[in-house]
Amino acid sequence: MAHPRLDASSIRNQYATHLQAGLALSLVLLLGAVHLSPPLGREVEPTIRGHEAAALRHVQSTRQAQAPPAPPTPMPPQVLPREKVVESPSVEFDPSLGLDATVDRSDGGTKRPDCGGRRSLRGKTYYPPSALRAGLEGRVRVKFVVGKDGDIESPTIADGAGALLNRAALRAVRRLECTPGREQSRPVEAERTKTVVFALPEKMDGS
Template sequence: MALRKTEKADLRKRYPLYVEIGLALTLLLLIVAFRLDLRAEDSFEIVMEEQEVVQIEEIQQTQQIEKPPPPPRPPVPVEVPDDEVLEDDDLDLDATLDIDQPLTDLPPPPPPAEEEEEPEPEIFVIVEEMPELIGGLAAIQEKIRYPEIAKKAGVEGRVIVQFVVDEQGRVVDPVVVRGIGAGCDEEAIRAVSQAKFKPGKQRGKPVKVKMTLPITFKLK
């Protein structure tokens, strides 16, 4: 048998009433709060003590009186000697010049001018007519004597020699730029030093030209 609540015990039907009563009471409390005078009855005043008045006296700046500088001392008189009178020398206007008489008081001759050293001729790298090896590179290769140390060690390769061909076609200052050692570098310089060239020319004149040659060492 199902139980049912009575109308007095069912509170859901009274919710709107309770809400309206609560809102009315809240509104009444707000009106009363705004009308109350919340200011304190007893008011107090802050009394400030009187401060002492300090008077600042203006200090008058004393003016410094500048003393005038003392007058300069009078100059000390200096005795000036009497002007000496030069006696007139007698000039012998009738004197004659002896041409045959040797001159003694002559200045020394100027030193001889030093001879200026002639500048060294310029060394060219590229000229209008390059030096020409007489006999070709084969003439140098024929002069090569294979070093015994290189033969025993089986050293082969190419030695690059750099040198200067002068105005007469001679080889000057040969140096090894890239070598292989075992005596081959020295033999390449010896063979190149004996080579002869037709000198290079610039503007029709023989000049010094820097060149490089490869010397090949190969075992047969």
């Protein structure tokens, strides 16, 4: 079966029609693409199906730089209390008492023996004539024990001034009359020391 032969004018008309249809279709597709595409300059947040959009934000770090430790607090200076000067009590000396006068140091339960003072000892001291002629003088210290009955026991020379004066000092001490010491109101033995002074008569008168 033979196809009808198209003339040149029909071919041109069909071509023009097809061209117009293709242009119209291209324009429709272009307009649809422009309409569906997002506007320029606008951020598109990605979305995940089944999850809410996650908003991203910048989290500022809260960690602070660790400051260096403060230096230790210095200890306050220690103020020492001012020393209090305690004055020593003044001691009054009674010139009427001799060097060997008895001083009561008892604490209420103990009492020292009493053998009198210097005057009592001087009245019992005998100056040897040979010592006077020789011009001998000096001090003799005699240690002795006062017994429970007041007697003088065991006199000895602690510091002598020659044989003559030592013997005279021992005799003077043996002649002393003493009151025995007491402890808890009971008589006890106690040790004493006496100094016998031998001075030439002119010095004794001037003393």
